[in-house]
Amino acid sequence: MVILQLPYIHGHHLSQQADQPLSQMELLEQVPKLQTRYPEATQAALVRRFIDGDFRYVFRVRTQDTRFLVNAFDLEIVSLSADDVRHIADLTYADSPVPKIHAKELILDAAEMPQEVNPAHAPVWRVEFADARKTTFYFAAETGDLLTQRHQAWRVFDVMWMLHIMDYTDRHRISTPWLYAFTVLTFFIAITGLWLLLQRHVLKLWRRSWRA
């Protein structure tokens, strides 16, 4: 765990920016209209995303419970197709040539989410590439935002983390009875070992020097 660098485990090297840089920033003037049309909106982010065969200006709107895309010009809701997600995944993949997509699935229910990703992200598109690292991207189903990326090194690290914290089910609880028991046992072994060592080498020498 300590040898593998944390940024590498997080897999930032696997992905790149799939959106295009913004040039029409004056579209931000649409935000007051957007708040009137979607009064429950808490955030509106202007991005230029690959949708329906071209890079389009959209607002990613967040409310307390949902997130969705709206066209930055007419403020109509935009929905992503499976084809759009495939294109965004190809653009997000950092290496070239981009390998084939091995598997792509829409996961709607939090209960069906794989263990390697937070269930709170549901619904998501899971896109797995046919490369040696088994690179897998998770995209928000409504917006196409890259939520997280996983690869084989991350999965190995996760197993190591599970063994480290001794939570063999959820892999995130740090207060498990196993951990308590083994910590106390290890402490006991270390302390008694230290005591025996002292007794054998230090105390004997000390007594001998007193006798002499």
Place this chain on the structure above:
Amino acid sequence: MARVNPLDREKYEQAKQRANRKSSGWSMSRMIRLHRIAGLILVVQLLIWTVTGFYFSFMGREALNAQQNYHAAPDRVLAIQGRYIVPLRQLSQLGDVYEINVRMRDELPQFAVVYDSAHRPRHEVGRSRGDGLQQAWFDAETGQRWNTGAVLAQRLAVDSYLGSGMFNRITDVRRSHDLPRWPGPGFRIDFADRLQTRVYIDQVNGDVVAHRNKHSGLTELMYKLHFMDYSGQRNFNNVFIIAAGLFSLWFVLTGIIMIIRIGRQGGFVARAGLQYNASLFKRLRTRLFGASHKN
């Protein structure tokens, strides 16, 4: 090795060379000696890992992050009523802008900009994100860089606080020992509660950086000792912990080799014929049959 007459020069030199050759190679006795020395060094760090690990486990995530009184305030709905200025000139100077997020900070609209300044390094300097991009924040009412004031910082801190303590004081801080990884500047807001909660607000964007309390100093110390990163950055890829990890691995492996060796010598089998048990059976015979059967 047989004894050598030191006056027989030739044989003495040959024996000396043989002895030197033997000592330069790998031997079990040398490994055992190194294993013991390694144990002496590692026991201190092992105790530290055990104590700090138990502390983390016992305290739990909420207490470790000092979030006993933390409340994640829900995002406010967009409510742009007064002036609304898009800082086009400043945005164009940032570099490649990928995202501009409009959100509310208390009752003020704010632009949170994600950009890549690789092509224009001399222009605006923002905060680095983990993915290599940078962030900058602008006030949507003035079009200027966002700058959190003391009154707003206090309101944001109170919004994130669930405890029963009253607001005590606010201090502007450049950086803080409480948060070694936070670049600052910002505000520290103290509350008069049992835990001595203090909330840090970032001046650059108005975010709640973290809550801290009277246990946070001890927690930071525990992290430093556990990660062996004495700078407080909580970097567990530092050279000390890598060395300690490899050293521990070697210690465990040599320990297993030694256990196998003891097993093969009969250390775990109660059989009189095995070398390891000679003294044990000798003592046993003495107790059972008395001193006359000793020889």
